[in-house]
Amino acid sequence: MTAAVALLDETGDESAITLRSVARRVGIAAPSIYRHFPDQPTIMLAVVQQAFAEFEAQLRTAVNAAGNDPRQQLFACCHAYLRYAQDHPERYRTMFGGLWMPALHDTSITANDVATLGDACMHLLTQTLSDCIATGQATSTDLRADAVALWLGLHGLAHQRAVTVTYPWPPDIADRIITTLAHLTTT
């Protein structure tokens, strides 16, 4: 799995995570992989799960380091989200791109494995937004819907930046999306 992540980071191409390349990297014959993983998509799932764990850890660290102001915490969380996607575009693309899901039908991967992947991050974002609402720094009548909307805005920017590296983004596009979708008060 470490080898798989390394291959992804080095090449920036998830198709480089091949059963045989991983085997070469760890110095064993290709079929020996099947003693540890039932099939190739499962390797991908493991990589994605690990990436999500690290992703959530970074978000949580950013929030904890942002002091006690909910507004600052929300900005820290969102910027950490965008920074992870920018620092590891290939991981982000793999995590959210769903390329390996088409092959899901006839493998050992369950739908639940996939559905619960981002729950922890979503919960953290919701919690942070909720704190902003509690202190009056954000106005929202529907916490869950606005949290989802905010996440989708972040995802849209993060994903598109992870796909097309060069694009003339407006300089304040990130804060614009965050403040707008989070309904932050102007103070």
Add this chain to the structure above:
Amino acid sequence: MTAAVALLDETGDESAITLRSVARRVGIAAPSIYRHFPDQPTIMLAVVQQAFAEFEAQLRTAVNAAGNDPRQQLFACCHAYLRYAQDHPERYRTMFGGLWMPALHDTSITANDVATLGDACMHLLTQTLSDCIATGQATSTDLRADAVALWLGLHGLAHQRAVTVTYPWPPDIADRIITTLAHLTTT
């Protein structure tokens, strides 16, 4: 190319667009493809370009059919965007997923081919939003930035729905994103 699009629509998996499968579909031997396309990623690019053309046509049709109210036109444009992604998730994933771009480095595809893909759609959305601002139905101090932000919101929702089909989306998530990011007035 028709065969390639058909394969994509039927299987819902862009990896099904294989050089050999396309050749089988049109009834020729695999290497004969190279008389028409220099390599396989170029086939993908052609498919994506065709999809973008159809995409833009549907957006334009929706706007034209929405009467003279800029606000209605904007909603029509955005909903047409989301509808296309929902009706053709595999196309949308292929158009914006950037899977075939990693292989871009050593093929005949130029960076410009990729960069200009969505320009027409972006321009249409910007124009529609601009009309809303002109009539006072939307408030914005930076047309381009807000248009990009609106697009990113639409893209986030469209892409995520195209990847994970089953998710408990808030029922009004689309309109919530549109009205918020477009800064539509409440009237």
Add this chain to the structure above:
DNA sequence: TCCGAAAACTTATCGGCGTTACCCCTTGCG
């Protein structure tokens, strides 16, 4: 200490993939 079962790894093989080299046949035009 020894032994046997399970775990871990191997080689051989299959079919599919993109790609290349090389050959063949038709078409059209001087």
Add this chain to the structure above:
DNA sequence: CGCAAGGGGTAACGCCGATAAGTTTTCGGA
């Protein structure tokens, strides 16, 4: 009539995921 160019075919290479069957290593209990 000749011949170049366009559009087809075969054979082959190396890569891929996957399976089958055999071999080595590991290790806990008698």
